[in-house]
Amino acid sequence: MNKRVLLGVTGSIAAYKSADIISRLVRTGYNVTVVMTANAAKFITPLTLESLSKNKVYVDMFNDEDHSKITHIALATESDLILVAPATFNIIGKTASGLADDLLSSILAAAPSSKVIFAPAMNVNMYSNAANIENINKLSDRGYTFIEPEEGTLACGVTGKGRLRNVSDIIDTVNGHFHEKVLKGKKVLITAGATREYLDPIRFLSNSSSGLMGISLAKACRNMGADVTLVMANSKYDANVHKVIKVDTVDQMYEAALSEFDNTDLVFSVAAVSDFKPKIRNSSKIKKSNRDLSVEFELNKDILYEMGRRKKRQFLVGFAAESESLFENAKAKLEKKNLDMIIANQLTNFSSNEGKVWLISPSETSLLEAKLKEDLAYDIVNQVISSWYKVSEERSGI
Secondary structure: OOOEEEEEEOOOHHHHHHHHHHHHHHHHOOEEEEEEOOOHHHOOOHHHHHHHHOOOEEOOOOOOOOOOOOHHHHHHHHOOEEEEEEEOHHHHHHHHHOOOOOHHHHHHHHOOHHHEEEEEOOOHHHHHOHHHHHHHHHHHHOOOEEOOOEEEEOOOOOEEEEEOOOHHHHHHHHHHHHOOOOOOOOEEEEEEOEOOEEOOOOOEEOOOOOOHHHHHHHHHHHHOOOEEEEEEOEOOOOOOOOEEEEOOOHHHHHHHHHHHHOOOOEEEEOOEOOOEEEOOOOOOOOOOOOOOOOOOEEEOOOHHHHHHHHOOOOEEEEEEEEOOOHHHHHHHHHHHOOOOEEEEEEHHHOOOOEEEEEEEOOOOEEEEEEEEHHHHHHHHHHHHHHHHHHHHHHHHOO
């Protein structure tokens, strides 16, 4: 990738999170240079961030000046993106007012607004202060990007909006800045999460899927310009995409996914669905007794098979998670369900933040080495797009 990201770190208690941000940026392939304010250096040392970024950390406007060039101008113009995280009330106010009295604010004054992202972090009263809101709106109108903070317990002990957004969302926004909008105008449907099948009102059968892979694919497709619909079963994760349909059972996912299918160009069927469901769902809680409990199961609806049966112009991608005979089972599923591609992975990927996968089409198999799922998603989408275009050319006779 080799894109150059300048990370501006300001004097917030959240400055310690900059270490994690740098690590994730570097691991994703970015070349990171850090500029700290003097107050930021009181929360975390420049040495720490220099060790993580493997580049010189700049703090002082004059002591850190490279006299062979004008440092603040060079850093502003040579960086592909400037991320200010955490961004304090002060740095937002200075940028909005056109003040440049230290190195970071001088860099921001010399940089085009289109390549600056602010991730605010501050007390809830400071964040909601009319002056801060006015400054954010002013900068947004000028083309600056803001990553909205989260609600939660703040350093001062109160609960409210102002906590720095989680690192995954920050990295996701950075990735979105750089990716070409190759899916612009395309509609993508993704199923994700773990379905549940209920024995009674509180007991259910499910699996350990976290939903992270499907959500990561949804974010990647969104950042590449697609209009994404996510049919989401149970997961602790969330995705800010065009349309999210929350479901619980296979029947609900079947209805939601098939209602969107005809108007879709590309489908990722990632959800971990239950193949079986109890034949009888008790309306009241099953009481414990001295006898064994027997449950009779019946086959569930096969969402992916039905999509393959209805497929016309859609490019249909399924997932196969296997404990044995991975490739044989995946290829059999590819053919049986009329898929264009299947992504095979081992059960160890379940509930893990990373994994490796094999992309299998009727003509070839390729391995994508283990990465964090947020990063792996982009590799998957890029390969799928390449195969999709080849198939489209074949179908149109080009």
